[in-house]
Amino acid sequence: MTQNPAPREEMPLVLEARGLTRRFGGVLALDHLDFDVARGEIVGLIGPNGSGKTTFFNVITGIYWADAGHVSLDGAEITRATPQAIYHAGVSRTFQRSRLSLPLSIFDNIMIGNHKRLNQGLWFNLVRRQAFKAEFEESFANAQALVEVFDPPLARRMLEPVAGLPMIDRRRIEICRALISRPQLLLMDEPSAGMTHEETSQLMDDILEVRKRLDGLSIVIVEHEMGVIERITNRCVVLNFGRKIAAGTFAEIAADRMVQEAYLGLQ
C-alpha cells in the first residue's frame, strides 16, 4: 500500500531513547538501544520472539527501570519515572495479552484510561453528585464518540460488560482506553494477536481513521504481521537480542540481509 515517507527531519522528536539497557539475570533484553519517534510518525517495531520488543515498551512505560541509558518525552527526562507519571506525561499503551477488566462495562474500561482528566477528589465524588453527574455525562459522550469511530454498533452497548465481547471489539476498547486521554504517544503491543486476517485489517483501517482526528499522535506498533507493518508504518526498527539491527522504511528493511537472516528466516 502507500508508504508515507515521513516528514521526520522537520518534526520535533516526541520520544528519544539513548543507550537503553535492561538485563534479566545474565540476559541482555535491551542492549544500548537508541530509538527516536517524531511527532505524528508511525514506527513499526519488529523482531523475533524474545528480541526485546515488549521489554522496550515496559521500560518506556516505567514498569521496568532501565539499567542504563536515558528516555525523554518531549525533551523531559522520564527514565526513572513511575508508570503513573509517564501516563500523565502523555504515553499510553495497549497490551499484548488483552488486559481489560472483564466484569466491568465498556464505558468503565475506557474511563480507566481517562484517569487524569477525571476529578478524583473524595468530596467531589461522594457529595457533589450534581457536579459529578455533569462530568459523567460529558465523559460518556466523549467515550461514545470515540468508540463510534471504530464501530457504531459497539457505541450503543457502552454499559454492557466487556466479558461477552469478541476479540476484535476487546482490541478496539483497549485502543479507545489508551486514546481517550489524548496521549502524545501510543504504544501498541501486537494488536493483531488472536484475530483473523480480516479483523486485523479492519482494525488497522480504524486506527488510521482515528489518527486523522487526533492531530500529531505518534504510534509505535509491535507486530508480527508484515502486511500490517507495510501498510501503516512510516518507518521500521528491527530488534534482535535487544540490539537494533536495522532501521528504515519497510521496503528498506525487507531488503536488508541481516534482517532476512534474523527474522524472515532466510539462509
Place this chain on the structure above:
Amino acid sequence: MAISGNDGGRSLLPGAAAVVLVTVFLIILLRVENQKAIIALLALGIGAVIAANRLGLLKPVAHSFSEREDALGLLAIVATFAVGAVFHEDHFVLLLVCTVVLYTVATLGLSIQFGYAGVLNFAGASFFGIGAYTAAVLSQHTAVPHLLVLLIGGLMAALIGSLLLLPVLRTRGHYAAVVTIAFALLFKTFLEVNDVLGGPQGLQVRGMTILGWSFNDNIEIGGVELSFYLNYFVMSMMIVVLAFVVVRRLERSWIGLNLDALRLDETAAGCFGLNIVRWKITAFLLGNSLIGVAGTLHGMVVGFVQPNNYTFADSLVLVSILLLGGIGNPWGVAVATVIVVIVPEKLQVIQEYRFFLYAALVMMVLLFRPEGLLPRPVRRYFPGWRP
C-alpha cells in the same frame, strides 16, 4: 428522564412486592418460638426462593432494584421500622435486629475493602472490637458526648488499622490476608493480658445518652411501654442508611472505578495513572472506620465488652456474610446478614454447630454460586440513566 408513571409503577412493583413478602416472612419467623414451626418456616422460605427462581420471578425483582433503587431503599427502611414497631416491647427481638443492622454496617465496610479494592480483611471483628472498647473506656472515664464517641470509635479503628497498612501494601492477595489473620489473633491476646482494659472479663459500657435522653430507659408514650432497645434501633438505622449511601455513592463514582481497576489488574491500572497506594489506603481506612462505628454502637447496645466477643472466628463470620451475600453488592450483604445472624439465634438446635454450619455454607456458596446470593450487577452510575 421522563419515565411515565405507568412504566415506573410496573418496574417498581416486583421489587416492592419482594420487600413486603420478605418483611412479612421475617416478622413471622421472629414471632414463632416452636422449633418445629421454625424449621418448617425456613424450609418454606428456601423452597419459595428456589421456586421463584425456577419460575423466573427473580429477574423482574432484580430489574426493579436496578431501575428504582432509591424508592425501594425507602421502602426497605419503612419495612425495617415496621419490624421494629411490631416488636416494640420485645427486648430480645429488638436486640437481635440491632445486631443485624450493625453487622450490616460492618460488612459494608468489609465490602469496600474486599469487594471493591480486593484487600481481604480477616480482622473485621477486631476492628469492631476496637470500636466497642473505645465506647467502654470513653463512657466510663470521660464525659465526651456520645455521638462524638461513635465518631472516635470509627477513627480509632482506622488509626489502629493503619498499623497494618505497611504490611498490607507490601504484600499481595493471600499474603495480605495472612497479615490480617495475625492481627486478629494478636488483638484478642492483647485484650486478654491487658488489665487496664479489664482482661478476660472485659469492661462495662455505659448506655448511650444524647442531650439528656438516656437510651437505656424504657420509653412510655400515652401509657404504652416501649422497649429501650427501640432507641438503639433508631440510631442503628440512621447509621446503616448513612453507610449504605456512602458505599453506594462510592461504587458509583470514579473512586469505585479506581478500586475495581486496581483489584482486577494492578499493573494495567498503574499504567493509566492510578496511584495504587493511595486508593488501597483510602479503601482500607474507610472500611475500618465503618466497622469501628458499628462496633462502638454495638458495644453500647449490649452494655459490656470482652475479648471473647471479638475473635478470629467472629471475623470469619463477617467474611462469610460477604461471600454469601454477593461480593460488592450492598443489598446482598444486608440479606446475608439477616440470614447469618437470625437463623442460628432462632434455631437453637444449630446454635452449637454455628461455626460448622457457616463453614459448610461458605463452601456451598463457593462451589455452586461463587458470586453469592445476589451477584453484583454491572456498575450504573445513575440508576435509570440512559445515554
